[in-house]
Amino acid sequence: MTQPAIDIIVPVWNRPIETRNCLVNLLNHSPNARLIMVDNGSDRETEKLLQEFSEGLDDRAFLLRNDVNQGLVKALNRGLEKGEAEYLFIVKNTSLVGPGWLEPLLEFARQRKDAGLIVPGLVLKGRGKVKGKQIAAIEVAQGSFAAMLIRKSLYDAIGGFDEGMDGGTWCLRDYARRACRSGSFTFLVPGADVQYEEEVQLGSETRRRENLQKTIAEFRVRWGQDSSYCLLMPKGTDPEMVRCRIELLLPAARQGCLFHFIVPSHLHTLLMKSGHGSLHENITIHAVPFFHTAGTVQKMISRILSEAPETIVVAGIDGMSYTGEAPLLPFAELESRIRRCDDRRD
Template sequence: MASFSVDILVPVWNRPVETRSCLVSLVESAPEARLILIDNGSDRETERLLEEFAERLGERALLLRNDITCGFVPAVNRGLSRAEAPFVVIVRNTTVVAPGWLEPLVELATARSETGLAVPRLVLDAATSRRGRRRPDVRVTEVSHGSFAAMLIRRSLFERMGGFDEELDGDVWCLRDYSRRALAEGYLTFAAEGVPVVCRDEVLLGSPGRRRELVDASAAAVATRWGQAASYLVYFPSTADPEVVRTRFSVLLRAARMGHLLTVAIGCKLRRTVSAAGLGSVHRSIVVEELPRFFAPSALRRIVDRCAAEGNDPVCVAGIDGVDPPGEMPPCRPFAWFENEVGAREEAFYRRGANGNPVTAPADCVTVTIPGGTRKGDERKEVAL
């Protein structure tokens, strides 16, 4: 029986042309991976296509079949329950990958045991994926949540906390919930952006009104479980001690991991320090804005107005207690208040102490190679009851 280091799940519901393109790209770019194809009640044309691929791939494929369409997330969860490799990758059947897309995800998860989920660089434009001949440098940063277009999951994380919530929207709020659950277990969500992966906008099913109701209900459910996300504008003057700034960025990172949006306004003299320490790219939800030497008050005002226009009216925080932002700004909270808010949320929703460490650490994040392939007694083609 063959052993695989990666299982790639591809839930499929019709769209045979896109499905063929997706599967061909996966077979060519990931020869060491096993494909778990979940036929989610497709039409006969798509069904024959999946049977053809499973037949040709032999042990490299496991075909699961649902007699009726059960929804994308239930199909994902079924595939996760049958995965055996230490790393499992979810790929939509409308996604097309290129050589070199998978390796950065596996290398990241292998090197950093706290990696629970990882996404590649996702683009909507196919022309973008063909630019450049050499494999691009991989940029790693933390992100708020993954993507069903393409996403790696550590199998031990799934075994520890289960699958995705099938009652949520099957999109952003479902993904945010899963990353928060992973965080509560001590795992992080990363983007390892190297070779572009082309994804397409999904065709939305059902009436707009029903979809809106589901999205609103999902957003409310996630807010109840993990607290309401907020937007903060944190100001550091040019005279701030760089070591203090670096220390306080660790608090900002803890806040970003819980879903908060943070805009960090810094004096121009601090920009070099922040860039050299890599603080500007630690998390995609932390945006660093350099203030000009002159007219800093008007620049700050524009940042506040832009955040408000995007629906994220920010709470202003003084990065250095006692040094408020210049100009006519909203009331500014001291950083000690902000740090207490972060610690209180961790304690309330993530069972963590004030230092940000889990009360109960993950059982074992060390990657162990587990034999892949089809389990004894299973056939590559199954019919769900």
């Protein structure tokens, strides 16, 4: 099968050595792609490097220049505006792709037409740690500026990133929510990993903190406060009913709600085999050990509450017996709450 037309947007601000390595790897491992390089007010050495790449690649490269550093998000948006291919990739100039990095992402995009944003496995340079290591593809709450596929049709529908946000996590979450509202979802797809570097924080800490607080406030005005729930599934629960519960809650997980399912060990095995344990990173299935004491479930709940004290414990089956300290929210009430949240977000 012929590889689809691809545009790769690379925002650049200085770092000539890393930039050269990034561009060389992109050319070696994505031969049918066009590079859209956005020089974000770089120094003369980096500017000259980009000019040399642009002139040497002819039609395979397009160079844009900003006189001053306008920030990552504005640079990305300027590059995305010039994208014409079916698939747009953003790759930071400090990221390194390897052999076969594109194929798993493109294949998944062809199989899942609802996949608007796709992130590869990301390995932190020098540490060998994989961010979000998965065996199978899974929906996630946000993409990554280090490397990400954006379907052109999605970009045409929702536009670029919000330049008024933080240029990091909250900007990415906002974009994923906007994609979701248009019917497209964000996935992490395992395969050939991409190496990335952690973001270097620039400017004063006070200014960054103020901008972050402003961004979070704007995000919550736009999308509401995220909620966390812990659902208890007692022994003897019908596996099909649990699968239906998970699928029912999937749209809420896409909108930021966190769900912890505590289930018997045999039920956990069945859910993992059916793929319900890897539908979305906001849905976690916890297995109660086959041999356990009366307090095991309560300890599991306590661990979840210690990480997210606002978590509400829910009866997976209305009327189930429960001896724990936290009051149980009926599942029917959880459904009602989620519907009200969906109505407000729409």
